[in-house]
Amino acid sequence: MSITYKSTAFKGGKDKHTFVFDLKNTAKNSSKMDSKNIPKLKNNELFSIYSAAADGTSTTLMKLKDNKNFSKEDLRVIGGRFYKEYKRLKSKTLLLNIKDFQIFNGTSDIDALQGFVEGFLLSDYKLQEVKSSATKKETLDIEVHTSGLKPAKVTELKSQLKESEHVSQAVHFARRLGDLPGNMMTPSILAKNAESIKSPALKVTVWNKTKIKKEKMGGLLGVSLGSAEEPKFIIMEYKPKGLKAKSTPTVLVGKGLTFDAGGISIKPSAKMDEMRYDMCGGASVIGAMKLICDMKLKAHVIALIPSTENLLGASAVKPGDVLTARNGKTIEVLNTDAEGRLILADALVYASELGAKEILSTATLTGAMVVALGNSHTGFFTRDDKLAEKINETSIISGENLWRMPLTDDHVSDMQGSYADLSNLASFRGAGSATAAAFLEQFVLKDVPYAHLDIAGTAWNASKRKSYHASNGATGVLVRSFYEYVKNA
Ligand code: BES
Ligand code: MG
Numbered sequence: 171m172s173i174t175y176k177s178t179a180f181k182g183g184k185d186k187h188t189f190v191f192d193l194k195n196t197a198k199n200s201s202k203m204d205s206k207n208i209p210k211l212k213n214n215e216l217f218s219i220y221s222a223a224a225d226g227t228s229t230t231l232m233k234l235k236d237n238k239n240f241s242k243e244d245l246r247v248i249g250g251r252f253y254k255e256y257k258r259l260k261s262k263t264l265l266l267n268i269k270d271f272q273i274f275n276g277t278s279d280i281d282a283l284q285g286f287v288e289g290f291l292l293s294d295y296k297l298q299e300v301k302s303s304a305t306k307k308e309t310l311d312i313e314v315h316t317s318g319l320k321p322a323k324v325t326e327l328k329s330q331l332k333e334s335e336h337v338s339q340a341v342h343f344a345r346r347l348g349d350l351p352g353n354m355m356t357p358s359i360l361a362k363n364a365e366s367i368k369s370p371a372l373k374v375t376v377w378n379k380t381k382i383k384k385e386k387m388g389g390l391l392g393v394s395l396g397s398a399e400e401p402k403f404i405i406m407e408y409k410p411k412g413l414k415a416k417s418t419p420t421v422l423v424g425k426g427l428t429f430d431a432g433g434i435s436i437k438p439s440a441k442m443d444e445m446r447y448d449m450c451g452g453a454s455v456i457g458a459m460k461l462i463c464d465m466k467l468k469a470h471v472i473a474l475i476p477s478t479e480n481l482l483g484a485s486a487v488k489p490g491d492v493l494t495a496r497n498g499k500t501i502e503v504l505n506t507d508a509e510g511r512l513i514l515a516d517a518l519v520y521a522s523e524l525g526a527k528e529i530l531s532t533a534t535l536t537g538a539m540v541v542a543l544g545n546s547h548t549g550f551f552t553r554d555d556k557l558a559e560k561i562n563e564t565s566i567i568s569g570e571n572l573w574r575m576p577l578t579d580d581h582v583s584d585m586q587g588s589y590a591d592l593s594n595l596a597s598f599r600g601a602g603s604a605t606a607a608a609f610l611e612q613f614v615l616k617d618v619p620y621a622h623l624d625i626a627g628t629a630w631n632a633s634k635r636k637s638y639h640a641s642n643g644a645t646g647v648l649v650r651s652f653y654e655y656v657k658n659a
């Protein structure tokens with residue numbers, strides 16, 4: 171992957187691929203281009219893509235919706251769509267001209283070009299390592315023409331594209347963690363991957379089963395009992411030099427359930443393999459930490475990832491069993507498949523003990539989230555209006571759709587236990603995502619702003635929504651949002 175910059179005039183050439191927004195219907199005016207191919211835009215379409223060959227250069231053109239009121243995220247989607255065309259035509263060097271990006275309402279040329287390149291780079295992901303004959307990955311080669319741009323603007327553009335390189339690498343890092351099958355992404359392997367992230371400001375600590383027991387993490391330990399794989403509690407602390415000595419951390423918590431068979435309350439067989447993705451919350455948090463490190467953000471951030479399998483071994487927790495979480499609260503396990511909340515509970519208690527200034531947790535927590543919002547939006551739950559506002563703003567910047575959901579005392583009532591303090595299963599039908607969030611809230615210290623984000627619908631198989639996602643598989647959702655959240659704090 172290389173990006174080079176040219177201030178000279180824009181010229182095509184053999185093996186190059188140019189990209190143009192076709193505002194003047196260029197194709198119509200060129201005898202060498204096939205005007206029959208100019209697509210008509212349907213009502214709700216923002217853009218349409220078509221290719222033409224001219225002067226030994228292949229050119230992909232985009233016809234845009236007239237008002238050109240495009241967001242940066244729209245440009246990412248265009249970049250992702252364009253990537254497929256670039257691959258289809260076996261193009262080599264991609265030529266981009268800043269001039270083509272100076273046409274948008276509400277998006278500066280630099281932001282538009284950054285969005286385009288980010289969508290392009292985000293698309294360049296494929297899990298190869300599980301195949302015996304992995305094909306060598308071709309490197310992308312992008313040439314950006316900046317003539318007419320002031321030197322200060324060129325510097326700004328370069329730094330923004332550098333950021334996009336880091337963004338795409340971190341998202342791909344998270345996607346890979348998600349895509350690897352359960353036997354190749356165990357809690358121990360997940361921990362090793364977290365440890366592989368190198369930064370002088372990052373310290374990674376991994377607790378094993380003995381330590382987890384000693385630390386009274388009864389939820390995480392309880393869920394791990396059905397599995398031969400050792401559970402891990404992963405702690406990643408990022409604290410760059412130059413912060414106030416008494417800085418309070420933002421704490422990110424991610425569910426790292428490397429395979430969820432449901433436990434004794436076993437899941438149906440169909441698509442059970444997809445439960446490899448049940449560690450995507452953890453993957454998002456780890457990916458975000460990588461990005462925070464790479465971009466050297468000036469912030470104190472701690473990531474916590476409780477990690478285990480949820481299987482049905484002889485020692486597995488049984489329906490009705492009672493577990494005791496780290497804060498002493500007792501939980502009746504009425505359904506062993508509602509395990510995410512059990513392992514997150516301990517992590518949230520620990521997050522509160524760290525003196526968090528705010529806590530954000532994420533998990534592929536409930537099937538009910540998929541029913542409520544499908545794969546277009548991540549639902550988030552918080553009682554804190556200020557935090558909700560901040561998350562909404564983050565969503566606009568990151569381009570990831572985050573949607574606020576209700577969280578009230580009614581949901582808490584539904585989680586009361588009949589024998590123990592709490593039950594892991596709601597006593598009333600419906601609102602399964604909200605009651606799960608209400609359960610989690612019981613483990614966060616009062617007065618600490620807290621939000622939970624349920625990515626059950628958005629963590630994988632969301633390709634129909636965003637062109638830059640793989641056709642199926644992990645999306646790396648929230649890496650960008652967590653990063654932007656911390657960056658703009
Ligand atoms: N990991 C699942 C949630 C899930 C299901 C995510 C499908 C994505 C797609 C979670 O551990 C689970 O099994 N939740 C149960 C909870 C229920 C038993 C209260 C669910 O949603 O069915
Ligand atoms: Mg489950």
Ligand code: ZN
Pocket residue numbers: 427430448507509510534535
């Ligand atoms: Zn699960």
